[in-house]
Amino acid sequence: MIKYQDIADGDPVLDHSRLLKAMENAFEYATAHGGIGLTQTKAFNRKFAHWMADHSPWPRYHTDELMTLNKVLNEWDVPHAMVVHDLIILAKFGRHTKGKFQISKKAQHLACQRGAFFAKIAETYLFEYNHARNARSEFAAPGNWDIFLNIINVEAEQGLTEAHLVKTLYGLEKRAHVIDREYYDHVGFIFTHVLQPLSWLGFLAETSDGMVDVPHRH
Incomplete structure (x- = not known):
């Protein structure tokens, strides 16, 4: 697997990562609300999906833009909310329990080390995540x-x-x-x-x- 160069926690280059910011937003919400609420199908609930859209690092995925296409915002209507949910499960940052997703203490500690946190997110997203989940076609071109x-x-x-x-x-x-x-x-x-x-x-x-x-x- 390709390895990343170490990045210092205070390196401003990390501010270019919108996905890192979205993940930090999710951790912030989970800390403030005692976890992230889930639906009966264990998707993130509408309250969190709307909050993620309100705080979107992507202008095109902000609430004002998304609400032109949707009457309500579910997890799957907010692209980064869905990806964040997938990643925190894939990276084992926590688990579903009693109607909420709870961030683990180990993941909370990692999030305080911004460079290492980014490296874990990037490694998981590039090399382990199923990007076909966001594709309109099942076509796969050759290459690695x-x-x-x-x-x-x-x-x-x-x-x-x-x-x-x-x-x-x-x-x-x-x-x-x-x-x-x-x-x-x-x-x-x-x-x-x-x-x-x-x-x-x-x-x-x-x-x-x-x-x-x-x-x-x-």
Whole structure:
């Protein structure tokens, strides 16, 4: 498994990680409320989902934006709330008990060491998390993190898009006036499984001109 360089707890580079901030928000809420409330199906309840949206590190996932699409906010309506729930289970940061998710004392201690906490989150999210959970397709393109990171480490210096990376990795390009399923399958995979996780963790910075479609994201 790829190992990270140690990051000091006070290093400002950690502030670029929106996922770290979302996890810290969840821990803060759990501490203040004696845990995180659960539904009967053991999803995070609406009260917490709404709170996570109110405190979202992502503008596009803030309450005002999400409520344009939803009458109420469930866990699955707030993308980072769902990912945080998945990760705290996968990383064994606590457990479901008596209608709440309780953060363990060990996890609370780790959260006080911001650099180590980030490393655990990043390792779990990149290498253990099932990113297909957030995908619209079951398609899986060939490749692994050694290949993806080595290429992105070079290409991202000057900025890249999903389209650029798909061409570099697989030799596929968008053709004008043609709906190319193979091309869009690869673009979707690269975004969901590679670029979005790296951006959420802060390894990449995503910029756009206000649009969310592929040609405008860098």
